[in-house]
Amino acid sequence: MITLTVDGIADLGAARMQMALSLGWHIVVACLGVGMPAITLLAEWRGHRTGDVHYRLLARRWARALGVLFAVGAVSGTILSFEMGLLWPGLMGTYGEIIGLPFSLEGIAFFIEAIFLGIYLYAWDRLPPTAHLLSGIPIVLAGVASAFFVVCANAWMQQPVGFTAENGRIATVDPWAAMFNPAAPTLTVHMILAAFMVAGFTMASVYAVAMLRGRRDRYHRLGLLLPLTVAAIVTPVQIGVGDWAAHAVANNQPVKLAAMEGVFETARGVPLHLGGIEIDGELRYALEIPNALSLLAHWDPHAEIRGLNEVPPADRPPVNVVHWAFQIMVGLGFALLVLAVWLALSWKRRRDLPSSPWFLRATACSGVAAVAALEAGWIVTEVGRQPWIVYGVQRTSEAVNPAPGLVYGFVLVTAVYVALTVATVYVLRRLARDVPVPIAPQERDVTDYKVV
Amino acid sequence: MPLPEIMLAVLWVGLTAYVLFAGADFGGGIWDLLAGGAVTGRRQRALVEHSIGPVWEANHVWLIFVIVLMWTGIPPVFAAVASTLYIPLTLAALGIIGRGAAFAFRKVSTELWQQRLFGATFAFSSVVTPFFLGTVAGAIASGRVPPGIAKGDLVGSWVNPTSLAAGALAVGTAAYLAAVYLTRDAERAGAADLVDAFRRRALGCGAVVGVLSAVGLLVLRADAPALFAEITSGRALPLLLLSVVAGLASLVLLWRRAYLAVRVTAALAVTGLLWGWGVGQYPSLLPGVSLADAAATDTVLAASLGSLAVGALLLLPSLWWLYATFQRDRVAARPDRRPD
Numbered sequence: 001m002i003t004l005t006v007d008g009i010a011d012l013g014a015a016r017m018q019m020a021l022s023l024g025w026h027i028v029v030a031c032l033g034v035g036m037p038a039i040t041l042l043a044e045w046r047g048h049r050t051g052d053v054h055y056r057l058l059a060r061r062w063a064r065a066l067g068v069l070f071a072v073g074a075v076s077g078t079i080l081s082f083e084m085g086l087l088w089p090g091l092m093g094t095y096g097e098i099i100g101l102p103f104s105l106e107g108i109a110f111f112i113e114a115i116f117l118g119i120y121l122y123a124w125d126r127l128p129p130t131a132h133l134l135s136g137i138p139i140v141l142a143g144v145a146s147a148f149f150v151v152c153a154n155a156w157m158q159q160p161v162g163f164t165a166e167n168g169r170i171a172t173v174d175p176w177a178a179m180f181n182p183a184a185p186t187l188t189v190h191m192i193l194a195a196f197m198v199a200g201f202t203m204a205s206v207y208a209v210a211m212l213r214g215r216r217d218r219y220h221r222l223g224l225l226l227p228l229t230v231a232a233i234v235t236p237v238q239i240g241v242g243d244w245a246a247h248a249v250a251n252n253q254p255v256k257l258a259a260m261e262g263v264f265e266t267a268r269g270v271p272l273h274l275g276g277i278e279i280d281g282e283l284r285y286a287l288e289i290p291n292a293l294s295l296l297a298h299w300d301p302h303a304e305i306r307g308l309n310e311v312p313p314a315d316r317p318p319v320n321v322v323h324w325a326f327q328i329m330v331g332l333g334f335a336l337l338v339l340a341v342w343l344a345l346s347w348k349r350r351r352d353l354p355s356s357p358w359f360l361r362a363t364a365c366s367g368v369a370a371v372a373a374l375e376a377g378w379i380v381t382e383v384g385r386q387p388w389i390v391y392g393v394q395r396t397s398e399a400v401n402p403a404p405g406l407v408y409g410f411v412l413v414t415a416v417y418v419a420l421t422v423a424t425v426y427v428l429r430r431l432a433r434d435v436p437v438p439i440a441p442q443e444r445d446v447t448d449y450k451v452v
Numbered sequence: 453m454p455l456p457e458i459m460l461a462v463l464w465v466g467l468t469a470y471v472l473f474a475g476a477d478f479g480g481g482i483w484d485l486l487a488g489g490a491v492t493g494r495r496q497r498a499l500v501e502h503s504i505g506p507v508w509e510a511n512h513v514w515l516i517f518v519i520v521l522m523w524t525g526i527p528p529v530f531a532a533v534a535s536t537l538y539i540p541l542t543l544a545a546l547g548i549i550g551r552g553a554a555f556a557f558r559k560v561s562t563e564l565w566q567q568r569l570f571g572a573t574f575a576f577s578s579v580v581t582p583f584f585l586g587t588v589a590g591a592i593a594s595g596r597v598p599p600g601i602a603k604g605d606l607v608g609s610w611v612n613p614t615s616l617a618a619g620a621l622a623v624g625t626a627a628y629l630a631a632v633y634l635t636r637d638a639e640r641a642g643a644a645d646l647v648d649a650f651r652r653r654a655l656g657c658g659a660v661v662g663v664l665s666a667v668g669l670l671v672l673r674a675d676a677p678a679l680f681a682e683i684t685s686g687r688a689l690p691l692l693l694l695s696v697v698a699g700l701a702s703l704v705l706l707w708r709r710a711y712l713a714v715r716v717t718a719a720l721a722v723t724g725l726l727w728g729w730g731v732g733q734y735p736s737l738l739p740g741v742s743l744a745d746a747a748a749t750d751t752v753l754a755a756s757l758g759s760l761a762v763g764a765l766l767l768l769p770s771l772w773w774l775y776a777t778f779q780r781d782r783v784a785a786r787p788d789r790r791p792d
Contacts, residue, residue: 071556074509075549081519082545085534089601092523093531097748100524104756107517108763114509115770122506123777175755401535403602409542416546427557
């Protein structure tokens with residue numbers, strides 16, 4: 001009996017780790033899949049309008065990388081739809097129909113994305129330039145729509161509404177109410193903006209590294225400037241949306257907010273905690289900013305914040321993980337904001353990139369920072385929802401597949417993902433290097449750079 | 453027709469499209485595996501890569517469509533199938549990763565050792581993925597997935613005569629469809645020797661799949677007599693006959709080198725088999741679980757089906773454009789893209 005329980009706990013842990021690994025992997029590629037097409041189209045459009053070969057070559061090279069990223073995104077997304085059933089049959093068997101509508105819509109959007117990506121990449125030199133540009137627009141729209149629908153389904157797990165249950169079976173469902181649940185607006189907008197930040201900063205960081213290595217020609221400057229501009233425009237908006245999202249969490253998921261902030265006792269005028277570690281039901285060593293949490297969460301310095309002690313320990317998420325993930329996300333978000341403001345000020349004054357090598361160094365790190373912020377934010381959302389898989393309705397431990405041996409599945413999946421990661425990074429690095437960028441691109445046309 | 457029946461029919465249409473289109477993409481990988489050494493097989497591999505490159509991702513979406521419709525339309529069945537059959541489904545999912553990622557990696561690789569490594573991964577995954585998906589179909593068809601979560605035998609549910617026969621049939625069908633489609637693709641590319649090579653393979657593979665289907669029926673008679681009875685003498689008999697007639701016609705058409713017409717008959721033969729199974733098993737989904745027991749609430753079905761209907765208005769013209777763009781004769785196309 002004891003072994004059984006231990007095995008069960010190990011399997012639950014393995015299932016959660018497997019889901020975290022495959023979702024945490026996919027979310028990065030998916031963000032690039034949402035953000036990169038728009039930035040690539042921008043470059044193609046500029047190249048078409050101005051005839052600038054640098055833009056045209058950038059568009060081709062980004063499209064080639066996009067082809068690889070989209071393929072790994074498609075397959076790493078598929079395994080997630082498998083895992084919904086393989087790992088969480090208790091969730092899908094009962095509540096699958098409630099989140100079926102957004103997933104059906106996501107299926108349509110993904111279909112359109114895949115169709116037009118095939119056309120966009122493979123018909124690059126077969127369609128007239130304007131038609132080719134237009135064929136890219138559905139990829140952008142469908143990519144954003146996919147992200148919206150998938151996150152709507154996830155938002156329902158945070159705010160489960162739109163159904164009634166009788167004796168553990170679903171009696172009635174209002175699928176539209178479930179899809180447009182109260183958490184959907186903030187989560188979806190936050191996620192879509194994050195996708196553009198991840199894509200913009202990651203793409204810019206590649207060219208920042210090249211410029212640090214001395215390649216400061218127009219091609220590399222544009223390769224840095226265009227994606228970084230997109231990301232820099234999105235970043236301040238994202239911070240505003242993040243504030244909006246935090247308000248929604250404060251109102252709808254107070255336990256999650258308490259975990260994010262490490263608040264244990266319900267009180268008024270609660271300070272904001274920077275840093276700190278939870279030990280024995282208490283946050284220690286944190287820097288406190290008086291009344292700031294009440295102010296930020298409810299626009300009132302004396303507002304009441306409900307603490308973790310309101311719910312039994314079994315209903316609390318792991319505080320250290322959620323608290324630190326939240327701090328990391330916010331900290332990185334503001335660091336990226338500083339980078340964006342730096343670019344904006346320099347551009348306003350001199351119509352040029354900041355000349356300091358520290359700007360290039362910061363930009364080179366911004367891709368990693370954006371991905372780290374993305375992962376941290378996702379940990380806040382998902383780990384902060386624990387121990388519930390459907391907030392307040394179903395526990396994660398009730399949803400997991402009770403079949404033995406999930407641990408071995410996790411080991412196998414991990415091995416495959418390690419290989420996939422190594423291969424993806426290797427191939428992308430090769431792509432960046434194997435065809436040298438022409439020193440004087442105006443001397444020849446770019447059409448001999450093959451997209452596929 | 454009531455909503456659950458419509459939903460099941462739409463699901464089966466998606467499954468059929470997945471088998472006919474994505475199945476052939478897996479088949480392309482199987483022929484890639486059998487194409488021989490790096491030098492001798494280069495042109496065949498180029499033809500395969502060229503044919504499936506622009507379309508495999510769109511074709512692959514049909515699988516996601518089927519999975520999503522399962523959990524939306526018949527959630528308890530999805531949970532029972534996914535939990536009991538988690539081993540073959542995990543292996544199929546890993547195969548899907550290996551196939552798609554390695555295919556994309558090989559396309560952009562320039563060195564021989566990379567092309568070999570990624571090509572081998574792509575080709576090997578193209579064999580195992582349809583096999584494991586076939587064993588899943590066999591497990592459901594032979595009633596080895598009981599209702600409830602992980603209530604079935606974790607190994608025996610998919611390691612049994614029907615599952616193994618279905619797995620082999622899935623691999624054979626994928627290879628057969630690919631050979632049929634590639635014959636026409638080779639013809640359009642003007643590669644006469646490849647036309648002959650794939651015609652021979654399509655004929656041989658067609659015969660093998662015919663034998664496999666017959667063996668499969670015999671296995672079904674011993675292993676799942678109720679389904680066998682429906683297929684051979686009940687409602688599903690016309691579909692079985694359609695499959696047999698279309699299969700024989702395909703062999704004749706291949707022999708007479710009618711490569712466009714044989715695409716239709718080969719697809720019909722496979723469609724007859726799939727719908728024969730579906731109609732034969734309807735309305736039972738799992739042992740003791742009928743469609744009426746498992747179906748989602750009508751509001752969910754109406755919303756999802758309505759969305760899909762609206763989505764189809766966007767999808768079908770887009771799909772048509774995709775296939776039309778890459779199936780047009782390539783006279784005006786760039787010569788370097790031809791497999792030569």
